[in-house]
Amino acid sequence: VQLQASGGGSVQVGGSLELSCAASGRSFGTYAMGWFRQAPGKEREFVAAISKNGRTTNYAGFIEGRFTISRDNRKNAVYLRMNRLEPEDTAVYFCAADFIAGGSATYLATHSREGDYDYWGQGTLVTVSS
Numbered sequence: 001v002q003l004q005a006s007g008g009g010s011v012q013v014g015g016s017l018e019l020s021c022a023a024s025g026r027s028f029g030t031y032a033m034g035w036f037r038q039a040p041g042k043e044r045e046f047v048a049a050i051s052k053n054g055r056t057t058n059y060a061g062f063i064e065g066r067f068t069i070s071r072d073n074r075k076n077a078v079y080l081r082m083n084r085l086e087p088e089d090t091a092v093y094f095c096a097a098d099f100i101a102g103g104s105a106t107y108l109a110t111h112s113r114e115g116d117y118d119y120w121g122q123g124t125l126v127t128v129s130s
Contacts, residue, residue: 001025001119005095008124011085015128019080021095021121029053031119032098033071033078034111037091038123044094048080049111052100056108085128092123 007019019035034049048069049058057069066085071078078095096117109116 001028001031001097001099003095003097003119003121005093005121005124008093008126010127010129013086013128013130015085016081016083017085017126019082019093019095019124019126021078021080023076023078023097028076029073029105030099030101032100032108032111033069034096034098034117035069035078035080035093036096036114037089037093037126039088039091042091044114046112047093049108050078051106051108053105055106058108058110058112060112082126085126087128087130090126090128092125094123095121 002024004022011017029052035047036044037047038044046060050069050071054071066083068081097119098117
């Protein structure tokens with residue numbers, strides 16, 4: 001699968017953005033999906049993950065209810081809605097896919113490690129200014 005992230009941009013503190021990740025290829029519903037981010041000078045970190053059917057989600061602790069991950073399997077897309085953005089959210093945001101053959105479409109392992117994912121998009125830059 002190939003992943004294309006978009007929707008990044010510049011926003012002021014407290015603002016909102018919605019990132020999108022379009023997936024090409026077949027059987028999008030066989031992938032658990034995740035978002036990671038990498039701030040300047042820092043390592044890439046986990047943001048959120050979603051199960052194959054979108055019914056189960058997992059978030060990093062720092063999100064504190066500000067972000068929402070969702071997906072639309074008919075459109076082969078996963079989204080990250082980000083509200084109440086802070087300067088610390090400035091980063092390049094990456095979407096990632098983990099192929100899972102069989103099993104429950106609702107089940108989601110933690111999926112918080114980079115090694116949990118098989119495919120990565122190119123990233124989209126989010127800049128939050130005060």
